[in-house]
Amino acid sequence: MSKGIKIVTIGGGSSYTPELVEGFIKRYEELPVSELWLVDIEAGREKLEIVGNLAKRMIEKAGLPIDVHLTLDRKAALKGADFVTTQFRVGLLDARAKDERIPLSHGVLGQETNGPGGLFKGLRTIPVILDIVKDIKELCPDAWLVNFTNPAGMVTEAVLRYTDHKKIVGLCNxxxxxxxxxxxxxxxxxxxxxxxxxxxxxxxxxxxxxxxxxxxxxxxxxxxxxxxxxxxxxxxxxxxxxxxxxxxxxxxxxxxxxxxxKSDEMLEKELKNFKAGTTRAEVVKKLEEELFELYKDTNLAIKPPQLE
The missing domain is CATH 1.10.1200 (Non-ribosomal Peptide Synthetase Peptidyl Carrier Protein; Chain A)
Incomplete structure:
Protein backbone atom coordinates (compact mmCIF):
# COMPACT_ATOMS: atom_id res chain seq x y z
CA MET A 1 0.00 0.00 0.00
CA SER A 2 1.34 3.43 -0.93
CA LYS A 3 2.02 5.95 1.78
CA GLY A 4 -0.60 8.57 2.48
CA ILE A 5 -0.43 12.21 1.43
CA LYS A 6 1.31 14.89 3.47
CA ILE A 7 -0.31 18.33 3.33
CA VAL A 8 1.13 21.46 4.91
CA THR A 9 -1.14 24.47 5.50
CA ILE A 10 0.66 27.77 6.06
CA GLY A 11 -1.63 30.07 8.00
CA GLY A 12 -3.04 27.02 9.79
CA GLY A 13 -4.40 29.13 12.66
CA SER A 14 -6.92 30.74 10.29
CA SER A 15 -10.61 30.73 11.18
CA TYR A 16 -11.16 29.07 7.77
CA THR A 17 -9.13 25.95 8.67
CA PRO A 18 -12.13 23.90 9.93
CA GLU A 19 -13.68 24.24 6.46
CA LEU A 20 -10.46 22.93 4.89
CA VAL A 21 -10.36 20.03 7.36
CA GLU A 22 -14.01 19.22 6.64
CA GLY A 23 -13.09 19.08 2.95
CA PHE A 24 -10.27 16.61 3.61
CA ILE A 25 -12.59 14.46 5.74
CA LYS A 26 -15.32 14.37 3.08
CA ARG A 27 -12.85 13.53 0.30
CA TYR A 28 -10.66 11.09 2.17
CA GLU A 29 -11.33 8.26 -0.33
CA GLU A 30 -10.05 10.40 -3.23
CA LEU A 31 -7.37 12.20 -1.21
CA PRO A 32 -6.02 9.87 1.50
CA VAL A 33 -4.26 12.40 3.71
CA SER A 34 -2.06 10.76 6.35
CA GLU A 35 -0.39 13.92 7.73
CA LEU A 36 -1.77 17.44 8.04
CA TRP A 37 0.70 20.04 9.30
CA LEU A 38 -0.82 23.35 10.42
CA VAL A 39 1.85 26.08 10.45
CA ASP A 40 1.63 29.58 11.87
CA ILE A 41 3.82 32.30 13.33
CA GLU A 42 4.37 33.31 16.97
CA ALA A 43 1.65 35.98 16.79
CA GLY A 44 -0.82 33.27 15.75
CA ARG A 45 0.21 30.67 18.35
CA GLU A 46 -2.99 30.85 20.43
CA LYS A 47 -5.27 30.65 17.38
CA LEU A 48 -3.22 27.76 15.99
CA GLU A 49 -3.69 25.82 19.24
CA ILE A 50 -7.44 26.50 19.33
CA VAL A 51 -8.16 25.69 15.68
CA GLY A 52 -5.64 22.83 15.63
CA ASN A 53 -7.33 21.11 18.56
CA LEU A 54 -10.70 21.50 16.82
CA ALA A 55 -9.18 19.93 13.67
CA LYS A 56 -7.97 16.97 15.78
CA ARG A 57 -11.44 16.52 17.30
CA MET A 58 -13.07 16.66 13.85
CA ILE A 59 -10.72 13.98 12.48
CA GLU A 60 -11.17 11.80 15.57
CA LYS A 61 -14.97 12.05 15.24
CA ALA A 62 -14.66 11.05 11.55
CA GLY A 63 -12.56 8.04 12.60
CA LEU A 64 -9.84 8.74 10.04
CA PRO A 65 -6.10 7.94 10.41
CA ILE A 66 -4.90 11.50 9.78
CA ASP A 67 -2.15 12.80 12.07
CA VAL A 68 -2.47 16.54 12.76
CA HIS A 69 0.72 18.42 13.69
CA LEU A 70 0.78 22.02 14.96
CA THR A 71 4.02 23.95 14.58
CA LEU A 72 5.61 27.40 14.30
CA ASP A 73 8.56 25.84 12.43
CA ARG A 74 7.75 26.12 8.72
CA LYS A 75 10.88 24.30 7.55
CA ALA A 76 10.25 21.30 9.81
CA ALA A 77 6.69 21.07 8.46
CA LEU A 78 7.61 21.35 4.76
CA LYS A 79 10.07 18.47 4.64
CA GLY A 80 8.73 15.87 2.20
CA ALA A 81 5.31 17.54 1.71
CA ASP A 82 3.15 16.51 -1.26
CA PHE A 83 0.98 19.63 -1.19
CA VAL A 84 1.43 23.04 0.44
CA THR A 85 -1.61 25.27 0.88
CA THR A 86 -1.25 28.95 1.79
CA GLN A 87 -3.96 31.00 3.55
CA PHE A 88 -2.07 33.64 5.53
CA ARG A 89 -2.56 37.36 6.17
CA VAL A 90 0.64 39.35 6.68
CA GLY A 91 -0.05 41.90 9.43
CA LEU A 92 -3.28 40.13 10.46
CA LEU A 93 -6.64 41.94 10.39
CA ASP A 94 -5.14 45.18 11.73
CA ALA A 95 -3.26 45.49 8.44
CA ARG A 96 -6.46 44.79 6.51
CA ALA A 97 -8.12 47.66 8.36
CA LYS A 98 -5.33 49.96 7.11
CA ASP A 99 -5.70 48.61 3.56
CA GLU A 100 -9.34 49.67 3.68
CA ARG A 101 -9.09 52.82 5.78
CA ILE A 102 -6.11 54.58 4.14
CA PRO A 103 -7.68 54.70 0.64
CA LEU A 104 -11.10 55.61 2.06
CA SER A 105 -9.55 58.47 4.02
CA HIS A 106 -8.55 59.88 0.60
CA GLY A 107 -11.98 59.25 -0.94
CA VAL A 108 -10.84 56.14 -2.87
CA LEU A 109 -12.25 52.61 -2.69
CA GLY A 110 -10.55 50.58 0.03
CA GLN A 111 -10.77 46.83 -0.57
CA GLU A 112 -8.35 43.99 0.12
CA THR A 113 -8.00 42.72 -3.46
CA ASN A 114 -8.81 45.78 -5.59
CA GLY A 115 -7.36 49.25 -5.92
CA PRO A 116 -4.74 50.69 -3.54
CA GLY A 117 -5.75 48.35 -0.68
CA GLY A 118 -5.17 45.31 -2.87
CA LEU A 119 -1.79 46.70 -3.91
CA PHE A 120 -0.81 47.32 -0.25
CA LYS A 121 -1.69 43.73 0.58
CA GLY A 122 0.18 42.44 -2.47
CA LEU A 123 3.33 44.37 -1.51
CA ARG A 124 3.25 42.86 2.01
CA THR A 125 2.41 39.35 0.84
CA ILE A 126 4.58 38.72 -2.24
CA PRO A 127 7.95 38.79 -0.39
CA VAL A 128 6.57 36.20 2.06
CA ILE A 129 5.25 33.84 -0.63
CA LEU A 130 8.63 34.06 -2.42
CA ASP A 131 10.36 33.06 0.85
CA ILE A 132 7.98 30.13 1.24
CA VAL A 133 8.76 29.00 -2.32
CA LYS A 134 12.50 29.04 -1.50
CA ASP A 135 11.80 26.64 1.37
CA ILE A 136 9.61 24.46 -0.87
CA LYS A 137 12.37 24.23 -3.49
CA GLU A 138 14.78 23.08 -0.79
CA LEU A 139 12.55 20.75 1.26
CA CYS A 140 9.75 19.46 -1.02
CA PRO A 141 10.55 20.47 -4.63
CA ASP A 142 7.90 18.17 -6.11
CA ALA A 143 5.07 19.58 -3.99
CA TRP A 144 2.15 21.42 -5.51
CA LEU A 145 1.59 24.86 -4.00
CA VAL A 146 -2.10 25.73 -3.71
CA ASN A 147 -2.45 29.43 -2.91
CA PHE A 148 -5.61 30.77 -1.29
CA THR A 149 -3.95 33.97 -0.01
CA ASN A 150 -5.27 37.26 -1.37
CA PRO A 151 -4.69 39.08 -3.63
CA ALA A 152 -4.71 35.60 -5.20
CA GLY A 153 -3.99 36.71 -8.77
CA MET A 154 -1.01 38.90 -7.85
CA VAL A 155 0.46 36.36 -5.42
CA THR A 156 0.21 33.43 -7.84
CA GLU A 157 1.55 35.48 -10.75
CA ALA A 158 4.52 36.60 -8.65
CA VAL A 159 5.50 32.96 -8.03
CA LEU A 160 5.12 32.07 -11.71
CA ARG A 161 7.13 35.12 -12.86
CA TYR A 162 9.87 35.35 -10.27
CA THR A 163 10.59 31.74 -9.26
CA ASP A 164 11.15 28.57 -11.21
CA HIS A 165 8.51 26.69 -9.21
CA LYS A 166 5.73 26.14 -11.74
CA LYS A 167 3.65 23.65 -9.72
CA ILE A 168 1.32 26.31 -8.33
CA VAL A 169 -2.43 26.84 -8.50
CA GLY A 170 -4.11 30.07 -7.34
CA LEU A 171 -7.59 29.56 -5.94
CA CYS A 172 -10.54 31.73 -5.03
CA ASN A 173 -13.98 30.61 -3.87
CA LYS A 262 -20.70 50.46 -9.81
CA SER A 263 -17.64 52.21 -8.39
CA ASP A 264 -19.51 55.34 -7.29
CA GLU A 265 -22.22 53.44 -5.41
CA MET A 266 -19.71 51.10 -3.76
CA LEU A 267 -17.48 54.02 -2.75
CA GLU A 268 -20.46 55.86 -1.27
CA LYS A 269 -21.45 52.79 0.74
CA GLU A 270 -17.89 52.11 1.95
CA LEU A 271 -17.35 55.75 2.94
CA LYS A 272 -20.54 55.56 5.00
CA ASN A 273 -19.24 52.40 6.75
CA PHE A 274 -15.80 54.00 7.16
CA LYS A 275 -17.28 57.02 8.93
CA ALA A 276 -19.29 54.68 11.19
CA GLY A 277 -16.12 52.66 11.95
CA THR A 278 -17.49 49.48 10.37
CA THR A 279 -15.24 48.66 7.44
CA ARG A 280 -15.11 45.00 6.37
CA ALA A 281 -11.97 44.46 8.50
CA GLU A 282 -13.83 45.45 11.68
CA VAL A 283 -16.77 43.20 10.76
CA VAL A 284 -14.46 40.23 10.07
CA LYS A 285 -12.52 40.86 13.29
CA LYS A 286 -15.73 40.64 15.33
CA LEU A 287 -16.87 37.52 13.45
CA GLU A 288 -13.47 35.90 13.97
CA GLU A 289 -13.56 36.57 17.71
CA GLU A 290 -16.99 34.91 17.90
CA LEU A 291 -15.79 31.92 15.85
CA PHE A 292 -12.73 31.34 18.03
CA GLU A 293 -14.92 31.41 21.14
CA LEU A 294 -16.95 28.59 19.53
CA TYR A 295 -13.79 26.71 18.51
CA LYS A 296 -12.60 26.65 22.15
CA ASP A 297 -15.54 24.43 23.10
CA THR A 298 -13.99 20.99 23.69
CA ASN A 299 -17.35 19.36 22.86
CA LEU A 300 -17.32 20.87 19.35
CA ALA A 301 -16.10 18.33 16.78
CA ILE A 302 -17.62 19.65 13.53
CA LYS A 303 -17.26 22.80 11.46
CA PRO A 304 -19.75 25.18 13.12
CA PRO A 305 -22.53 26.43 10.80
CA GLN A 306 -21.61 30.05 11.69
CA LEU A 307 -18.47 29.66 9.53
CA GLU A 308 -20.68 29.53 6.45
Whole structure:
Protein backbone atom coordinates (compact mmCIF):
# COMPACT_ATOMS: atom_id res chain seq x y z
CA MET A 1 0.00 0.00 0.00
CA SER A 2 1.34 3.43 -0.93
CA LYS A 3 2.02 5.95 1.78
CA GLY A 4 -0.60 8.57 2.48
CA ILE A 5 -0.43 12.21 1.43
CA LYS A 6 1.31 14.89 3.47
CA ILE A 7 -0.31 18.33 3.33
CA VAL A 8 1.13 21.46 4.91
CA THR A 9 -1.14 24.47 5.50
CA ILE A 10 0.66 27.77 6.06
CA GLY A 11 -1.63 30.07 8.00
CA GLY A 12 -3.04 27.02 9.79
CA GLY A 13 -4.40 29.13 12.66
CA SER A 14 -6.92 30.74 10.29
CA SER A 15 -10.61 30.73 11.18
CA TYR A 16 -11.16 29.07 7.77
CA THR A 17 -9.13 25.95 8.67
CA PRO A 18 -12.13 23.90 9.93
CA GLU A 19 -13.68 24.24 6.46
CA LEU A 20 -10.46 22.93 4.89
CA VAL A 21 -10.36 20.03 7.36
CA GLU A 22 -14.01 19.22 6.64
CA GLY A 23 -13.09 19.08 2.95
CA PHE A 24 -10.27 16.61 3.61
CA ILE A 25 -12.59 14.46 5.74
CA LYS A 26 -15.32 14.37 3.08
CA ARG A 27 -12.85 13.53 0.30
CA TYR A 28 -10.66 11.09 2.17
CA GLU A 29 -11.33 8.26 -0.33
CA GLU A 30 -10.05 10.40 -3.23
CA LEU A 31 -7.37 12.20 -1.21
CA PRO A 32 -6.02 9.87 1.50
CA VAL A 33 -4.26 12.40 3.71
CA SER A 34 -2.06 10.76 6.35
CA GLU A 35 -0.39 13.92 7.73
CA LEU A 36 -1.77 17.44 8.04
CA TRP A 37 0.70 20.04 9.30
CA LEU A 38 -0.82 23.35 10.42
CA VAL A 39 1.85 26.08 10.45
CA ASP A 40 1.63 29.58 11.87
CA ILE A 41 3.82 32.30 13.33
CA GLU A 42 4.37 33.31 16.97
CA ALA A 43 1.65 35.98 16.79
CA GLY A 44 -0.82 33.27 15.75
CA ARG A 45 0.21 30.67 18.35
CA GLU A 46 -2.99 30.85 20.43
CA LYS A 47 -5.27 30.65 17.38
CA LEU A 48 -3.22 27.76 15.99
CA GLU A 49 -3.69 25.82 19.24
CA ILE A 50 -7.44 26.50 19.33
CA VAL A 51 -8.16 25.69 15.68
CA GLY A 52 -5.64 22.83 15.63
CA ASN A 53 -7.33 21.11 18.56
CA LEU A 54 -10.70 21.50 16.82
CA ALA A 55 -9.18 19.93 13.67
CA LYS A 56 -7.97 16.97 15.78
CA ARG A 57 -11.44 16.52 17.30
CA MET A 58 -13.07 16.66 13.85
CA ILE A 59 -10.72 13.98 12.48
CA GLU A 60 -11.17 11.80 15.57
CA LYS A 61 -14.97 12.05 15.24
CA ALA A 62 -14.66 11.05 11.55
CA GLY A 63 -12.56 8.04 12.60
CA LEU A 64 -9.84 8.74 10.04
CA PRO A 65 -6.10 7.94 10.41
CA ILE A 66 -4.90 11.50 9.78
CA ASP A 67 -2.15 12.80 12.07
CA VAL A 68 -2.47 16.54 12.76
CA HIS A 69 0.72 18.42 13.69
CA LEU A 70 0.78 22.02 14.96
CA THR A 71 4.02 23.95 14.58
CA LEU A 72 5.61 27.40 14.30
CA ASP A 73 8.56 25.84 12.43
CA ARG A 74 7.75 26.12 8.72
CA LYS A 75 10.88 24.30 7.55
CA ALA A 76 10.25 21.30 9.81
CA ALA A 77 6.69 21.07 8.46
CA LEU A 78 7.61 21.35 4.76
CA LYS A 79 10.07 18.47 4.64
CA GLY A 80 8.73 15.87 2.20
CA ALA A 81 5.31 17.54 1.71
CA ASP A 82 3.15 16.51 -1.26
CA PHE A 83 0.98 19.63 -1.19
CA VAL A 84 1.43 23.04 0.44
CA THR A 85 -1.61 25.27 0.88
CA THR A 86 -1.25 28.95 1.79
CA GLN A 87 -3.96 31.00 3.55
CA PHE A 88 -2.07 33.64 5.53
CA ARG A 89 -2.56 37.36 6.17
CA VAL A 90 0.64 39.35 6.68
CA GLY A 91 -0.05 41.90 9.43
CA LEU A 92 -3.28 40.13 10.46
CA LEU A 93 -6.64 41.94 10.39
CA ASP A 94 -5.14 45.18 11.73
CA ALA A 95 -3.26 45.49 8.44
CA ARG A 96 -6.46 44.79 6.51
CA ALA A 97 -8.12 47.66 8.36
CA LYS A 98 -5.33 49.96 7.11
CA ASP A 99 -5.70 48.61 3.56
CA GLU A 100 -9.34 49.67 3.68
CA ARG A 101 -9.09 52.82 5.78
CA ILE A 102 -6.11 54.58 4.14
CA PRO A 103 -7.68 54.70 0.64
CA LEU A 104 -11.10 55.61 2.06
CA SER A 105 -9.55 58.47 4.02
CA HIS A 106 -8.55 59.88 0.60
CA GLY A 107 -11.98 59.25 -0.94
CA VAL A 108 -10.84 56.14 -2.87
CA LEU A 109 -12.25 52.61 -2.69
CA GLY A 110 -10.55 50.58 0.03
CA GLN A 111 -10.77 46.83 -0.57
CA GLU A 112 -8.35 43.99 0.12
CA THR A 113 -8.00 42.72 -3.46
CA ASN A 114 -8.81 45.78 -5.59
CA GLY A 115 -7.36 49.25 -5.92
CA PRO A 116 -4.74 50.69 -3.54
CA GLY A 117 -5.75 48.35 -0.68
CA GLY A 118 -5.17 45.31 -2.87
CA LEU A 119 -1.79 46.70 -3.91
CA PHE A 120 -0.81 47.32 -0.25
CA LYS A 121 -1.69 43.73 0.58
CA GLY A 122 0.18 42.44 -2.47
CA LEU A 123 3.33 44.37 -1.51
CA ARG A 124 3.25 42.86 2.01
CA THR A 125 2.41 39.35 0.84
CA ILE A 126 4.58 38.72 -2.24
CA PRO A 127 7.95 38.79 -0.39
CA VAL A 128 6.57 36.20 2.06
CA ILE A 129 5.25 33.84 -0.63
CA LEU A 130 8.63 34.06 -2.42
CA ASP A 131 10.36 33.06 0.85
CA ILE A 132 7.98 30.13 1.24
CA VAL A 133 8.76 29.00 -2.32
CA LYS A 134 12.50 29.04 -1.50
CA ASP A 135 11.80 26.64 1.37
CA ILE A 136 9.61 24.46 -0.87
CA LYS A 137 12.37 24.23 -3.49
CA GLU A 138 14.78 23.08 -0.79
CA LEU A 139 12.55 20.75 1.26
CA CYS A 140 9.75 19.46 -1.02
CA PRO A 141 10.55 20.47 -4.63
CA ASP A 142 7.90 18.17 -6.11
CA ALA A 143 5.07 19.58 -3.99
CA TRP A 144 2.15 21.42 -5.51
CA LEU A 145 1.59 24.86 -4.00
CA VAL A 146 -2.10 25.73 -3.71
CA ASN A 147 -2.45 29.43 -2.91
CA PHE A 148 -5.61 30.77 -1.29
CA THR A 149 -3.95 33.97 -0.01
CA ASN A 150 -5.27 37.26 -1.37
CA PRO A 151 -4.69 39.08 -3.63
CA ALA A 152 -4.71 35.60 -5.20
CA GLY A 153 -3.99 36.71 -8.77
CA MET A 154 -1.01 38.90 -7.85
CA VAL A 155 0.46 36.36 -5.42
CA THR A 156 0.21 33.43 -7.84
CA GLU A 157 1.55 35.48 -10.75
CA ALA A 158 4.52 36.60 -8.65
CA VAL A 159 5.50 32.96 -8.03
CA LEU A 160 5.12 32.07 -11.71
CA ARG A 161 7.13 35.12 -12.86
CA TYR A 162 9.87 35.35 -10.27
CA THR A 163 10.59 31.74 -9.26
CA ASP A 164 11.15 28.57 -11.21
CA HIS A 165 8.51 26.69 -9.21
CA LYS A 166 5.73 26.14 -11.74
CA LYS A 167 3.65 23.65 -9.72
CA ILE A 168 1.32 26.31 -8.33
CA VAL A 169 -2.43 26.84 -8.50
CA GLY A 170 -4.11 30.07 -7.34
CA LEU A 171 -7.59 29.56 -5.94
CA CYS A 172 -10.54 31.73 -5.03
CA ASN A 173 -13.98 30.61 -3.87
CA UNK A 174 -15.88 33.02 -6.16
CA UNK A 175 -16.31 30.66 -9.17
CA UNK A 176 -17.41 27.68 -7.06
CA UNK A 177 -19.62 30.07 -5.08
CA UNK A 178 -21.32 31.15 -8.32
CA UNK A 179 -21.85 27.51 -9.34
CA UNK A 180 -23.39 26.72 -5.95
CA UNK A 181 -25.51 29.86 -6.18
CA UNK A 182 -26.86 28.81 -9.58
CA UNK A 183 -27.63 25.31 -8.25
CA UNK A 184 -29.59 26.88 -5.38
CA UNK A 185 -31.34 29.24 -7.78
CA UNK A 186 -32.45 26.29 -9.93
CA UNK A 187 -33.11 24.11 -6.85
CA UNK A 188 -30.89 21.28 -8.11
CA UNK A 189 -27.85 19.43 -6.78
CA UNK A 190 -24.57 21.27 -7.39
CA UNK A 191 -23.12 18.21 -9.19
CA UNK A 192 -25.56 18.79 -12.09
CA UNK A 193 -24.29 22.33 -12.79
CA UNK A 194 -21.29 23.34 -14.89
CA UNK A 195 -20.32 26.87 -15.89
CA UNK A 196 -17.90 28.02 -18.58
CA UNK A 197 -15.85 30.77 -16.93
CA UNK A 198 -13.63 33.41 -18.49
CA UNK A 199 -11.26 35.45 -16.36
CA UNK A 200 -9.51 34.77 -13.07
CA UNK A 201 -10.40 34.64 -9.39
CA UNK A 202 -12.15 37.91 -8.52
CA UNK A 203 -12.74 38.90 -12.14
CA UNK A 204 -14.68 36.04 -13.67
CA UNK A 205 -17.62 35.98 -16.05
CA UNK A 206 -19.91 32.98 -16.52
CA UNK A 207 -20.18 32.68 -20.30
CA UNK A 208 -22.54 29.71 -20.29
CA UNK A 209 -24.39 27.62 -17.72
CA UNK A 210 -25.22 23.94 -18.15
CA UNK A 211 -27.71 21.77 -16.29
CA UNK A 212 -27.04 18.10 -17.03
CA UNK A 213 -24.97 19.23 -20.03
CA UNK A 214 -27.73 21.39 -21.54
CA UNK A 215 -27.35 25.20 -21.66
CA UNK A 216 -29.73 27.02 -19.31
CA UNK A 217 -28.00 30.41 -19.37
CA UNK A 218 -31.06 32.33 -20.61
CA UNK A 219 -33.21 30.85 -17.84
CA UNK A 220 -30.57 31.68 -15.20
CA UNK A 221 -30.20 35.27 -16.46
CA UNK A 222 -33.96 35.72 -16.22
CA UNK A 223 -33.90 34.47 -12.62
CA UNK A 224 -30.94 36.71 -11.83
CA UNK A 225 -32.70 39.85 -12.92
CA UNK A 226 -34.69 39.86 -9.69
CA UNK A 227 -32.64 41.97 -7.21
CA UNK A 228 -32.60 39.43 -4.37
CA UNK A 229 -30.80 36.90 -6.57
CA UNK A 230 -28.10 39.16 -8.01
CA UNK A 231 -25.20 38.48 -5.63
CA UNK A 232 -23.97 34.96 -4.94
CA UNK A 233 -21.03 35.56 -2.61
CA UNK A 234 -22.05 36.84 0.80
CA UNK A 235 -18.80 38.61 1.66
CA UNK A 236 -19.33 41.32 -0.96
CA UNK A 237 -22.45 43.31 -0.21
CA UNK A 238 -23.59 44.89 -3.42
CA UNK A 239 -26.20 47.25 -4.73
CA UNK A 240 -27.74 44.60 -6.99
CA UNK A 241 -27.67 44.72 -10.78
CA UNK A 242 -30.19 46.37 -13.06
CA UNK A 243 -31.99 43.68 -15.11
CA UNK A 244 -31.16 45.57 -18.32
CA UNK A 245 -27.44 45.45 -17.49
CA UNK A 246 -27.38 41.68 -16.92
CA UNK A 247 -29.37 41.06 -20.10
CA UNK A 248 -27.11 43.34 -22.15
CA UNK A 249 -23.97 41.72 -20.73
CA UNK A 250 -25.49 38.28 -21.49
CA UNK A 251 -23.16 36.66 -18.94
CA UNK A 252 -23.06 35.92 -15.23
CA UNK A 253 -21.20 38.52 -13.20
CA UNK A 254 -19.29 37.99 -9.98
CA UNK A 255 -19.83 40.22 -6.93
CA UNK A 256 -16.40 41.89 -7.28
CA UNK A 257 -17.55 43.40 -10.60
CA UNK A 258 -19.54 45.83 -8.47
CA UNK A 259 -16.27 47.61 -7.64
CA UNK A 260 -15.75 48.29 -11.36
CA UNK A 261 -19.22 48.71 -12.86
CA LYS A 262 -20.70 50.46 -9.81
CA SER A 263 -17.64 52.21 -8.39
CA ASP A 264 -19.51 55.34 -7.29
CA GLU A 265 -22.22 53.44 -5.41
CA MET A 266 -19.71 51.10 -3.76
CA LEU A 267 -17.48 54.02 -2.75
CA GLU A 268 -20.46 55.86 -1.27
CA LYS A 269 -21.45 52.79 0.74
CA GLU A 270 -17.89 52.11 1.95
CA LEU A 271 -17.35 55.75 2.94
CA LYS A 272 -20.54 55.56 5.00
CA ASN A 273 -19.24 52.40 6.75
CA PHE A 274 -15.80 54.00 7.16
CA LYS A 275 -17.28 57.02 8.93
CA ALA A 276 -19.29 54.68 11.19
CA GLY A 277 -16.12 52.66 11.95
CA THR A 278 -17.49 49.48 10.37
CA THR A 279 -15.24 48.66 7.44
CA ARG A 280 -15.11 45.00 6.37
CA ALA A 281 -11.97 44.46 8.50
CA GLU A 282 -13.83 45.45 11.68
CA VAL A 283 -16.77 43.20 10.76
CA VAL A 284 -14.46 40.23 10.07
CA LYS A 285 -12.52 40.86 13.29
CA LYS A 286 -15.73 40.64 15.33
CA LEU A 287 -16.87 37.52 13.45
CA GLU A 288 -13.47 35.90 13.97
CA GLU A 289 -13.56 36.57 17.71
CA GLU A 290 -16.99 34.91 17.90
CA LEU A 291 -15.79 31.92 15.85
CA PHE A 292 -12.73 31.34 18.03
CA GLU A 293 -14.92 31.41 21.14
CA LEU A 294 -16.95 28.59 19.53
CA TYR A 295 -13.79 26.71 18.51
CA LYS A 296 -12.60 26.65 22.15
CA ASP A 297 -15.54 24.43 23.10
CA THR A 298 -13.99 20.99 23.69
CA ASN A 299 -17.35 19.36 22.86
CA LEU A 300 -17.32 20.87 19.35
CA ALA A 301 -16.10 18.33 16.78
CA ILE A 302 -17.62 19.65 13.53
CA LYS A 303 -17.26 22.80 11.46
CA PRO A 304 -19.75 25.18 13.12
CA PRO A 305 -22.53 26.43 10.80
CA GLN A 306 -21.61 30.05 11.69
CA LEU A 307 -18.47 29.66 9.53
CA GLU A 308 -20.68 29.53 6.45
Missing amino acids: VPIGIEMGVAKLLDVDHSRIRIDFAGLNHMVYGLDVYLDGVSVKDRVIELLTSPENSSFVKNVEGQGWEPEFIRALNALTCPYHLYYY
